[in-house]
Amino acid sequence: MGSFLVYKGVWERTCGRVAIHLRYSHGVQKLVSFRSWLKNTYAEVLFRMGLVSINRRRWPLILHYHRIDPMAFDQQMEYLTRWGRAISLDRALACLAGEEIPVPGAVVVTFDDVYRSLYDDIRPVLARHGVPATVYLVSDVTGSSNALWFDLVEWGLFGWQGDYGDLLPESLIDAVIPGDARGTRRRALRLLRRFSLDERERCVDEILKQAGLALNEVPDRYRLVSWEQARTMRKEGLITLGGHTRTHPILTRVSQERAWDEVAGSKGRIEEMLGCAVTHFAYPNGQQGDFDERIAGMVAEAGYRSAVTTVAARLRPGNDRFALPRWGIDDEDTLATFAVKIAGLWPRAGIYRRDR
Ligand SMILES: [Zn+2]
Numbered sequence: 001m002g003s004f005l006v007y008k009g010v011w012e013r014t015c016g017r018v019a020i021h022l023r024y025s026h027g028v029q030k031l032v033s034f035r036s037w038l039k040n041t042y043a044e045v046l047f048r049m050g051l052v053s054i055n056r057r058r059w060p061l062i063l064h065y066h067r068i069d070p071m072a073f074d075q076q077m078e079y080l081t082r083w084g085r086a087i088s089l090d091r092a093l094a095c096l097a098g099e100e101i102p103v104p105g106a107v108v109v110t111f112d113d114v115y116r117s118l119y120d121d122i123r124p125v126l127a128r129h130g131v132p133a134t135v136y137l138v139s140d141v142t143g144s145s146n147a148l149w150f151d152l153v154e155w156g157l158f159g160w161q162g163d164y165g166d167l168l169p170e171s172l173i174d175a176v177i178p179g180d181a182r183g184t185r186r187r188a189l190r191l192l193r194r195f196s197l198d199e200r201e202r203c204v205d206e207i208l209k210q211a212g213l214a215l216n217e218v219p220d221r222y223r224l225v226s227w228e229q230a231r232t233m234r235k236e237g238l239i240t241l242g243g244h245t246r247t248h249p250i251l252t253r254v255s256q257e258r259a260w261d262e263v264a265g266s267k268g269r270i271e272e273m274l275g276c277a278v279t280h281f282a283y284p285n286g287q288q289g290d291f292d293e294r295i296a297g298m299v300a301e302a303g304y305r306s307a308v309t310t311v312a313a314r315l316r317p318g319n320d321r322f323a324l325p326r327w328g329i330d331d332e333d334t335l336a337t338f339a340v341k342i343a344g345l346w347p348r349a350g351i352y353r354r355d356r
Contacts, residue, residue, distance in 0.1 A: 286310030
């Protein structure tokens with residue numbers, strides 16, 4: 001039984017905006033905007049009335065995961081393999097190149113960052129359903145005891161019991177929304193993404209220091225896979241490993257030299273550690289503005305054959321293979337929203353422009 005909304009409709013007012021309290025059958029509770037509530041309800045109605053059909057969609061659709069509850073993922077993969085078809089990214093690229101005829105209802109599964117939970121909990125689910133996946137490694141953090149910078153920030157902020165005004169460094173003080181911890185965390189991350197690498201690193205260090213946390217104590221949930229685990233995945237054959245830079249910076253906000261080093265350096269490092277060619281790339285953050293023609297050119301020059309974004313749109317004939325759109329799925333998705341997304345019926349979150 002998929003997770004679904006069991007209760008909805010309590011209106012609350014937070015930070016001057018009307019929000020709706022949702023409770024899912026799998027226990028997640030959240031406040032969402034009216035727009036999100038409307039989209040969720042639309043998905044539930046379509047799904048329960050049996051109006052969702054994956055096979056009407058002709059072109060492959062690429063999904064983007066980061067971290068996901070394994071039980072929810074299992075249900076999603078069961079649904080996908082029963083009603084649609086899971087294909088590899090290479091097959092989707094072959095369709096784009098006109099070398100293969102698209103199979104209706106085809107879906108490509110991808111994961112960014114590659115946490116240990118992917119190896120421990122997601123890999124067995126992929127194997128059980130025979131679903132191929134492409135996963136994108138951050139080469140300098142993979143195999144280390146360190147974590148990605150945004151996870152370090154989350155770790156520091158989540159554990160803090162006091163006022164965020166006492167934890168955040170001076171340059172992040174604008175992020176504080178009194179009485180709204182979630183909003184503050186989101187704003188702090190957004191500001192940090194805009195900072196220079198040095199400034200961001202200094203802020204992350206300060207947050208950890210102020211919170212009394214040391215890098216050698218990074219919790220398991222933030223740890224990425226080891227190289228040994230990456231090698232096992234490669235040998236098993238169902239998972240393809242791609243590059244996702246060396247340290248996960250937003251490539252349009254770093255110097256030309258640094259961007260090249262991040263793009264080509266991660267390819268070289270993964271190839272050296274795994275002994276295989278790395279041909280797929282994912283832009284960090286991946287939204288419009290986080291990549292451009294110059295960066296896409298670098299990715300091609302480094303020897304990759306494709307690059308994925310997080311711009312939610314359908315794949316269409318003629319799509320640039322260095323700016324492939326993907327639909328995001330996370331723990332807030334129900335089986336209904338998953339089904340509606342893979343059927344290509346979800347209201348568009350952003351319009352994919354070919355020239356990016
Ligand atoms: Zn990432």
